[in-house]
Amino acid sequence: MAEKILFKYIDYPDQHKIDVYMKNGGYTALSKALKEFKPEELVEMVKKTNLRGRGGAGFPAGVKWSFLPKGINKPTYLIINADESEPGTFKDRQLMEYDPHQMIEGTIITSYAINCHTAFVYIRGEFTYCAEQTEKAINEAREKGFIGKNILGSGFDLDIHIFRGGGAYICGEETSLMESIEGWRAMSRQKPPFPAVEGLWGCPTIINNVETISNIPHIVNNGADWFASIGTEKSTGTKIYCLSGHINRPGNYELEMGVTLRELIYEYGGGIIDDKPLKAVIPGGSSVPILKADEIDINMDFESLAEKGSMLGSAGVIVMHDGACMVAALQKLTKFYEHESCGKCSPCREGTNWMDKILKRMLNGEGKPEDVDLLFDVAKNIMGNTVCPLGDAAAMPVMSFIEKFRDEFENLCNGGKPKGTIKFPFR
Amino acid sequence: MLSDSAKEKLAELKGKYPTKEASILPALHVVFEDCGYLSVDQMDEAADIIGVSRLDINETATFYTLFPKEKVGKYLIQVCDNLSCSLMGADSLVEYLQEKLDIKVGETTPDGLFTLWTVECLGSCGTAPMMQVNDRYYERLTRAKVDELIEKWRNTK
Ligand SMILES: Cc1cc2nc3c(=O)[nH]c(=O)nc-3n(C[C@H](O)[C@H](O)[C@H](O)COP(=O)(O)O)c2cc1C
Ligand code: FES
Numbered sequence: 121m122a123e124k125i126l127f128k129y130i131d132y133p134d135q136h137k138i139d140v141y142m143k144n145g146g147y148t149a150l151s152k153a154l155k156e157f158k159p160e161e162l163v164e165m166v167k168k169t170n171l172r173g174r175g176g177a178g179f180p181a182g183v184k185w186s187f188l189p190k191g192i193n194k195p196t197y198l199i200i201n202a203d204e205s206e207p208g209t210f211k212d213r214q215l216m217e218y219d220p221h222q223m224i225e226g227t228i229i230t231s232y233a234i235n236c237h238t239a240f241v242y243i244r245g246e247f248t249y250c251a252e253q254t255e256k257a258i259n260e261a262r263e264k265g266f267i268g269k270n271i272l273g274s275g276f277d278l279d280i281h282i283f284r285g286g287g288a289y290i291c292g293e294e295t296s297l298m299e300s301i302e303g304w305r306a307m308s309r310q311k312p313p314f315p316a317v318e319g320l321w322g323c324p325t326i327i328n329n330v331e332t333i334s335n336i337p338h339i340v341n342n343g344a345d346w347f348a349s350i351g352t353e354k355s356t357g358t359k360i361y362c363l364s365g366h367i368n369r370p371g372n373y374e375l376e377m378g379v380t381l382r383e384l385i386y387e388y389g390g391g392i393i394d395d396k397p398l399k400a401v402i403p404g405g406s407s408v409p410i411l412k413a414d415e416i417d418i419n420m421d422f423e424s425l426a427e428k429g430s431m432l433g434s435a436g437v438i439v440m441h442d443g444a445c446m447v448a449a450l451q452k453l454t455k456f457y458e459h460e461s462c463g464k465c466s467p468c469r470e471g472t473n474w475m476d477k478i479l480k481r482m483l484n485g486e487g488k489p490e491d492v493d494l495l496f497d498v499a500k501n502i503m504g505n506t507v508c509p510l511g512d513a514a515a516m517p518v519m520s521f522i523e524k525f526r527d528e529f530e531n532l533c534n535g536g537k538p539k540g541t542i543k544f545p546f547r
Numbered sequence: 548m549l550s551d552s553a554k555e556k557l558a559e560l561k562g563k564y565p566t567k568e569a570s571i572l573p574a575l576h577v578v579f580e581d582c583g584y585l586s587v588d589q590m591d592e593a594a595d596i597i598g599v600s601r602l603d604i605n606e607t608a609t610f611y612t613l614f615p616k617e618k619v620g621k622y623l624i625q626v627c628d629n630l631s632c633s634l635m636g637a638d639s640l641v642e643y644l645q646e647k648l649d650i651k652v653g654e655t656t657p658d659g660l661f662t663l664w665t666v667e668c669l670g671s672c673g674t675a676p677m678m679q680v681n682d683r684y685y686e687r688l689t690r691a692k693v694d695e696l697i698e699k700w701r702n703t704k
Contacts, residue, residue: 286611
């Protein structure tokens, strides 16, 4: 494994304080970026790394930045997406609580590269401690002259605001996030126009995930070729994988892109609790299609997972042993989407509700044999028929759980008892 | 009635963003911190201070589940019961809390000290099972840990 990049100092005492961060090499990239590079050179550099978004969709960051219109008379905004609400994902919180300056330095450099003078860090409402750590760090950076007017004598001005969410998963979706900042109910917007062209208050806006942005200082310090040499050809760099569920050593692991799921579970995660047989793994956060135990010899990068019909998503890896009933597990996820649907599109608003009802019926022993196909059909009709991808996110687990574990659904609907030993009551 | 310090914080939001409405969500946080929940009266007061319509603030507030709309206990206990936490025993944690506090999910103890809710994933799945109490996280919970915490809160009424 290559050296850790983002987590190199994550356990270092007091790394969240600016003096310690600077002692460990922090803010050298900022001064290098401002002194040695023109903004457009930085965009080119990030393009060359092929750094892909870590928030779920995997869009190349540099390419996104280059979509910003040139020569228009409107401000450009940068929003750092720290809404982190995809079940199974808990990496941005650790990055911000323990090493917030890394993200802030990335934010300042990115702002300079895209000619932005007001940046927002949108933090999910529940993350109070995380917001406090970030706010302290922003104040420290301001005192040192890294945020504010004429940063390091470069003539570049920037202010960074923290914006706290209100406990809604949909706010992680970029267009809903902008609605939320603007003060409205966070309901998604139709694209195009894309945010880079018409975003916050109708102005060009770039939205990037915390982990994506935390890579930027390291790229400036070490160069595009260095970054591109890590990971696989198309999925460059490292990735923070979040391991949770039935695993001996749950937690965040920063590893080179392309590590196998088997290594992740058995080497890094220390194997399955009580040495039980593995049953299934969700590899990229609750929204992505599930994998069976015999599918874990797979590289954890964007392409390899897509080839197998799943996705890297946010890299939230949820591990389940044979004590888990797949119908009950799916109901936990489905009620989440039912709760979090913003209500704008009827397929998602009504469909998630119906799926949850059908699943509850099955778990109550009231399922009818035709319910399995009905459930699949509802999911299929949500897929691709909504303004934002929350609908797909709700449909994909349902379809993949049924495809891979159909016998468990049928068994329940034909009078059988739920498989597994874990108690999973539902509300 | 909002406290003076809350009113001050609300007044500071004026002019901070390009539109007045952008202060709505920050204003809701101020009201929530001040009162522990959002009542229509308090939201109206906040709307008047930041200069937005009372309807707008109410419409936005009802979208967000972070803010209780009715009075809750002094300690609002929110147990995550999404998948990773459920796999690690969130449910027996909820049952234990129900027994210990002698209330059901969604209820408040008669002394007004504790409210028990279940909520969706709180971004702490690697340290499951977990709960949020007011604005803090309590992770890798065991019955012994819960006993200790509840005892502490009962004694610091
Ligand atoms: C329902 C939904 C929830 C999302 N939640 C998040 C989130 O919590 N954090 C995040 O960074 N991106 C989230 N995204 C992805 C964002 O819309 C956006 O693609 C991302 O923030 C862009 O940053 P990146 O290119 O650096 O990944 C979500 C998308 C959807 C559809
Ligand atoms: S599933 Fe409980 S914190 Fe994520």
